[in-house]
Amino acid sequence: MLRGLLRLILRSAWQHRLRSGLTVLGMVVAILAFGLLGTVVDAWYAGAEGAAANRLITRSAISLVFPLPLTYRERIRAVEGVRGLSWANWFGGIYKEPKNFFAQFAVDAESYLRLYPEFVVGEAPMRDFLRDRKGCLVGRKLADTHGFRVGDTLTLKGTIYPGNWDFVVRGIYDGARKGTDQSQMFFHWDYLNEVLRQRLPGRADNVGVFIVDVEDAGRVAAVSQAIDREFANSRAETLTETEKAFALGFVAMTEAIVVAIRIVSYLVIFIILAVMANTMAMSARERTAEYATLRALGFAPAFVAALICGESLLLALGGGLAGILLTFPVAAAFAARMGTLFPVFNVSGATVLLQFGCALTVGIAAALLPMRRVTRLSVVDGLRAVA
Amino acid sequence: MLLSYSLRNLWARRLSTALTAGGMALVVFVFAAVLMLEQGLRETLVDTGQPDNVVVIRKGSETEVQSIVERSQAALIESLPEVARGAGATPLVSKETVVLITLSKRTGDKPANVIIRGVGAAGIPLRPQLKITDGRMFRAGSGEIVVGSSIARRFQGMGLGEAVRFGGREWRVVGVFDAGRSGFDSEIWGDVEQLLQTFRRNAFSSVVFRLADAAQFAEARRRLDGDPRLTLEAKPERSFYADQSAMLANFIRILGLSLSVIFSVGAVIGATITMYAAVASRTAEIGTLRALGFRRSTVLLAFLVESLLLSLLGGLVGLAAASLMQRVTISTMNWQSFAELAFSFRLTPEIATETLLFALAMGLVGGFLPAARAARLNIVSALRES
16 A cells, blocks of 8 residues: 555656656755755854853953953953963954955964864974964964965055064964864964054053953853953953853844844745645646546545645655755855855754755645645546546 | 736636745845845945045054044144135034944843944034934033934933943933934944043044035045155045945845845746646647647747746735835944944835846746747647647
8 A cells, every 4th residue: 555655656746757857956956045044044153152161251341442451461360260361352454355354363372272272283383383473373274265384474454453464374273173263363462562562552562352261161150240340440341251152242243144044044945835835736736537536446535645745745855855965065165165254164963954844844835735625625526627 | 919818827727826926926025125235235324425525544444443543643634725614714624533332232132333433523514414303412521422313222221311331431312313324323423522531542533524625535635645644545435435335235245146046946947837837738728729820939929928927926026025124124233344234125216127127037937948838839739639
């Protein structure tokens, strides 16, 4: 019985090869688009995903644009529960053209890399980097995008810090995990500060953010409050939050875009649902006489309904699976095209599950109307029907 | 006659017509919404500038927030002969400070960076589009601020009469202004000297001045570039703000249009399936038409018209839905200025035309193969089919 059903389903899908083929193709495109959009949304959240639970970010309470004095270093270190400390300044330089955007940080190298073990650097390049005042480290993905090699000089045009700045690539770091951002550049905060002291003494000895390593991840809330209390009512009040909250703050600022992408990704599912439902309605209408014959032969209405549902699922899942498989190479190609704009761009397991779920839902939903019609069909009317 | 034949055919298979047109309508909706959003963003930022205003910022700094203009440099700009003079021969020059402050939104308590602009006495007359709608203008030398309409609506402590604390002191909102849906609607304004003091700065961010004659811009720029004491660059205000929309506008355009193209594949497939079915079920009818003396080209046209009508229906429904989006305001961070910016969807006649053409193109592509099959049918074998 079941084998007969399967054979009938395959036969009826095969009978209209062109229509079935087109429907499957539409399904492939829709599921592929859905998967890519889901991956784009994931990429938005990548920074928050990679955050460690015991790292805090301390910045000016007014906004990130305002620096903190370097002297806060000792006072933060003295706060109970703080194990390590580093600091960084956003550099915001332009490499050749604004469209080549990538993140550049002036960091206190030794302490910074100790706090971020996910940036993996070999021993020799690390030594070279620490020794060279004008040296820098670049991520693997960044190096691949712009063809940076160890020993190259790269020039950045400063937007926040005026002038042209030359750096020598001393090492390329890899990510400890797949989700680690490998498109950043780090150089010595001391170098930035020295130049500022000569050229713009008013802006020297300033820090963009402090990164605080907390001994016990369970006490981050208490420690961050203690830090902010330390500087309350001072010249530069601070705002300390976990690295994750800090990253999510950035996501929230562009939330409208994320929401729009989410809505659009579900629209594509509705578009393909309309196409699938149309195909199934046609298929069922043409076979009304066939279905009536089956019923007259004694097959239960449920059998006929299963026939329709089966065909719909066959087309939907066939297209869906092909779409899922295609998502991986297409996402890889897309990531290569976008370069460092999306530092992390990986298709997640959740996305694949959602894609499968959508294909399944479309398959069942498209068959509902024809199924209802066929189970209510009177055999006599059906036999009389001409497609 | 051709038209009514095609129309009746569409009516005969209502469910298929509705589903296919519905799919197309969704694609058209996305397409139109993207164009409208891009248009809204551009208009918002371009309208922010006045044609005869000039913005001067430090060379190399792309935005006002990153720029620094020393007091001595600002004084030199003030003395340019091209600067327009207002009442009492005071130069129409506003020395401004522009910084970002982090505020929480009313809904969801989410943080966002908002531009706060300190302006001089000439700052208001330089922007005639700015009108106080509630309350009054801030008094110079006081801790008062006025806020743009979209800031008042969206942010905590930013309503008229409310107070907000930043930079170690309280600021009272004494007025809400409307800047004609320009970028200033997403800004907070206060007295420049008060704000400089609060943020412990002694240099300005930018200098804005009115040209006595809009044609003298090149002259003024040459003078600024020629002065070795000034490491500044001058831009007409309109193009200064238009440049700030470039990155976000491009992002919206590229993402939106590639999505539209991908989605249109689905809609075209839907149209093709519907039209193939229409041809298949009317084979005998087509044979009769041909036998009556209708030409192949007429049959081809009849089915193409049917497909075009189908897509026009989808296009109109999609466009109607998209036009409702004009009531929606999007608020997001502009990457270039790193600040929150509110803008809305704008429908223009060009966008409506483009959208309908896009819909018709989908109908044409989807209907062509089925129509060609109908036209190629052999009369005898078609008539035999029942």
